[in-house]
Amino acid sequence: xxxxxxxxxxxxxxxxxxxxxxxxxxxxxxxxxxxxxxxxxxxxxxxxxxxxxxxxxxxxxxxxxxxxxxxxxxxxxxxxxxxxxxxxxxxxxxxxxxxxxxxxxxxxxxxxxxxxxxxxxxxxxxxxxxxxxxxxxxxxxxxxxxxxxxxxxxxxxxxxxxxxxxxxxxxxxxxxxxxxxxxxxxxxxxxxxxxxxxxxxxxxxxxxxxxxxxxxxxxxxxxxxxxxxxxxxxxxxxxxxxxxxxxxxxxxxxxxxxxxxxxxxxxxxxxxxxxxxxxxxxxxxxxxxxxxxxxxxxxxxxxxxxxxxxxxxxxxxxxxxxxxxxxxxxxxxxxxxxxxxxxxxxxxxxxxxxxxxxxxxxxxxxxxxxxxxxxxxxxxxxxxxxxxxxxxxxx
Amino acid sequence: xxxxxxxxxxxxxxxxxxxxxxxxxxxxxxxxxxxxxxxxxxxxxxxxxxxxxxxxxxxxxxxxxxxxxxxxxxxxxxxxxxxxxxxxxxxxxxxxxxxxxxxxxxxxxxxxxxxxxxxxxxxxxxxx
Ligand SMILES: Nc1ncnc2c1ncn2[C@@H]1O[C@H](COP(=O)(O)OP(=O)(O)O)[C@@H](O)[C@H]1O
Numbered sequence: 001x002x003x004x005x006x007x008x009x010x011x012x013x014x015x016x017x018x019x020x021x022x023x024x025x026x027x028x029x030x031x032x033x034x035x036x037x038x039x040x041x042x043x044x045x046x047x048x049x050x051x052x053x054x055x056x057x058x059x060x061x062x063x064x065x066x067x068x069x070x071x072x073x074x075x076x077x078x079x080x081x082x083x084x085x086x087x088x089x090x091x092x093x094x095x096x097x098x099x100x101x102x103x104x105x106x107x108x109x110x111x112x113x114x115x116x117x118x119x120x121x122x123x124x125x126x127x128x129x130x131x132x133x134x135x136x137x138x139x140x141x142x143x144x145x146x147x148x149x150x151x152x153x154x155x156x157x158x159x160x161x162x163x164x165x166x167x168x169x170x171x172x173x174x175x176x177x178x179x180x181x182x183x184x185x186x187x188x189x190x191x192x193x194x195x196x197x198x199x200x201x202x203x204x205x206x207x208x209x210x211x212x213x214x215x216x217x218x219x220x221x222x223x224x225x226x227x228x229x230x231x232x233x234x235x236x237x238x239x240x241x242x243x244x245x246x247x248x249x250x251x252x253x254x255x256x257x258x259x260x261x262x263x264x265x266x267x268x269x270x271x272x273x274x275x276x277x278x279x280x281x282x283x284x285x286x287x288x289x290x291x292x293x294x295x296x297x298x299x300x301x302x303x304x305x306x307x308x309x310x311x312x313x314x315x316x317x318x319x320x321x322x323x324x325x326x327x328x329x330x331x332x333x334x335x336x337x338x339x340x341x342x343x344x345x346x347x348x349x350x351x352x353x354x355x356x357x358x359x360x361x362x363x364x365x366x367x368x369x370x371x372x373x374x375x376x377x378x379x380x381x382x383x384x385x386x387x388x389x390x391x392x393x394x395x
Numbered sequence: 396x397x398x399x400x401x402x403x404x405x406x407x408x409x410x411x412x413x414x415x416x417x418x419x420x421x422x423x424x425x426x427x428x429x430x431x432x433x434x435x436x437x438x439x440x441x442x443x444x445x446x447x448x449x450x451x452x453x454x455x456x457x458x459x460x461x462x463x464x465x466x467x468x469x470x471x472x473x474x475x476x477x478x479x480x481x482x483x484x485x486x487x488x489x490x491x492x493x494x495x496x497x498x499x500x501x502x503x504x505x506x507x508x509x510x511x512x513x514x515x516x517x518x519x520x521x522x523x
Contacts, residue, residue: 154502160503162415
């Protein structure tokens, strides 16, 4: 060993300086999991004083769900004497969970004392970014798929819808060719009609058509992914616009029939003198309708001890126009809230939810309008969606 | 329902769609000529001189847009409707020959009576 390095490794104070200035956390645990050392970086990264940590068990800090995994890793380190890596959630002094990656190894000092020795750093932001990336990759994949699928599916759907219509038409006495054909085979069209009515055949045909229309709406929704341009954006008075969407919602068939929209109390709080906002009217209509639709569905689907209510607010904050849509329905837990903007994520039954509504809204708001969309909710506490749209750039 | 004087030319390569639109329009009394490709339709369009021509966008060979532009030079009084499966914005060339957003029919057509209304409207008002 060259003399300089030898001197370095002999100086405990230099070692200490290295450890105490490391931006990573350096720690040491006994085999029971009690910390006997943590470096000052712990305070910067996780907020606790080292004195609040030393002498405590790692299990007091690590998320209970992740403890077994950490224990397994420690066991492996002890057994195999090799370095291992692990990622886990750990409690921050501010009450939040952070995600850390650690490298751990087994150490035996001169006195024969064995410890688990490791370094740790915060990877919360990196993992969040990676998750966002996979989200946006999913979106891109879907937009490619959507255009292709629309082509393949629209023709058979058209045939289903239009042939169903043709069947209805071909038993109508209003069409001369029908009357003639019926006469040729010796039946009365009126009787054919009466028979079909009696056996519910017209209802079946109507169901074929409404199912076809539903499928076609899903395709249209999916196509929104491949339509990314914000062409057609126009300056709009937000309060008038929101009023118009509420009116639209009130006339929607599902909203009326299935979710009793008229029984929901609507509260509006519009800020006065909001500057015009540049938006694509059809796109933003769909965003608000999807949110309202979910709210109405949530309110209709649960027994509430109070009057169902949707509050719609507009305001300006930090250079953005803000639309808030809040319901006093069942709300959702944190796990659900984290995933609702993902394509195909739904908690509803098959056939009821497609899981596309909010992911489409997300696309339209973020890509189409360079805005933000977010939700805040807790189980039993209702749900509030916030859409923020940039104000600058409007004449 | 008395539309025999109104001749419609339909270009659609999907057999089912061609058949159901033809059946519906014939029930409504229109005279319908239907073709599978733009090339076949172009051979006959002058002789038929339809009031309205409905063309699919995606066709084997010549596509719907090129077909309409060509057919328009042959039959300048015919009105054209474009039937398409994707969200489509009319090109400037098609706007130049008088087509508007209302002339783009999105697949699948949910209700063919709307198509009938459009055709009768065109045949009454004419367009140019
Ligand atoms: N207002 C709300 N209250 C409670 N849960 C909601 C609300 N809005 C959305 N959600 C949840 O978000 C999920 C995803 O919504 P969305 O993307 O519109 O798809 P879908 O409505 O088809 O399930 C829903 O399945 C539901 O669990």
